[in-house]
Amino acid sequence: MKTDFDYNSMPVSFAHCLNGHCLRADKCLRRQVTLRMPKERAAVTVINPEHIASDGGDCTYFIDEKPLLFARGMKHILDRVPLADANIIKRQMISYFGKTVYYRCCNKERLIKPKEQEYIQGLFRKRGVAGSPQFDEYIEYYDLG
Incomplete structure (x- = not known):
């Protein structure tokens, strides 16, 4: 992830991922955005952790964190x-x-x-x-x- 990442550059409707146990979490933009969420942000869209596989192998929501x-x-x-x-x-x-x-x-x-x-x-x-x-x-x- 870019070191100068600006959380506010993400669309308001961008879905966050709470699945920290996923094997691809460290490379997934959705997870990395979740970890950088400012406390001022009262509400966000979240992917249901029960909907996706925990191994992250074929997660349709995965987005590479590399710009x-x-x-x-x-x-x-x-x-x-x-x-x-x-x-x-x-x-x-x-x-x-x-x-x-x-x-x-x-x-x-x-x-x-x-x-x-x-x-x-x-x-x-x-x-x-x-x-x-x-x-x-x-x-x-x-x-x-």
Whole structure:
């Protein structure tokens, strides 16, 4: 877990895990968030400990505590792409994300997940665009699903 972890960066509805006996507890974001819960937080969403296996082997709620590299913003992602290719790539991204999510991603209102970055990179490759797409910035964050 990041040393500068900010509990308040987690969504209010994020489910916490109380299962300290799980074999994967030390690597699970849900458990680590639970251990860092501030006393000022009066109530949280919790996963029923009886619902999940104690060995953690196939827990569907497990989230790796390691942050991933998310992109934020793509206002200028098509600036260096020939116009004909840029128009096609933009249409494909809008088709993939949907118009609202696409524009939220462009305007830094929504993070772009690593798998979504790979998809966009694939669009560039298919059009023969040299180099990787350049997003506005990158931040480390947790893959919450």
